[in-house]
Amino acid sequence: KQEVTQIPAALSVPEGENLVLNCSFTDSAIYNLQWFRQDPGKGLTSLLLIQSSQREQTSGRLNASLDKSSGRSTLYIAASQPGDSATYLCAVKNNDMRFGAGTRLTVKP
């Protein structure tokens, strides 16, 4: 059974700092991995999707990497802003979809 773990559970940084969020999974036979953002009381917004054959994806200040063999992904956020404050979740897709518990990020002005 696939298990997805995200570390740290919470992170607080000053504005402007670069940061890395971590996601690990136990079964490397995945179709893809996605990173999502969730604001309080809201749905999830997809940030980046990495197919199993890819190593990384970039969108603006965000860069996600995937190392299937080690069962790890990282989400790098450059030059963080207060508007980046949210919970970030990673999810891996086999036939079903499994989510990590998320990292709650606070970026202080």
Next chain:
Amino acid sequence: EAQVTQNPRYLITVTGKKLTVTCSQNMNHEYMSWYRQDPGLGLRQIYYSMNVEVTDKGDVPEGYKVSRKEKRNFPLILESPSPNQTSLYFCASSEQGRTLHFGNGTRLTVT
């Protein structure tokens, strides 16, 4: 506008009273799924559907039913709700293997 629409947004009901939460998408996606989100447990998949008339159990299917008679709709049915089904529910859809799009959620309270 491309979207996944869930209804209702909020629902309070009593134990044992059958209810249905609707989910509709306008993107012609083949894949649809339901999740529940609980504090400390994160998002857990209830059921998913790869296409019309094709559904499969996720991680926590007990107490739920789904149907996929049309491509755009994927209702979640609670035949006899219980208090442990109090949760925030999300529907999502995607093309196969592509970005998952979520609805805004349904907050269900069962008393």
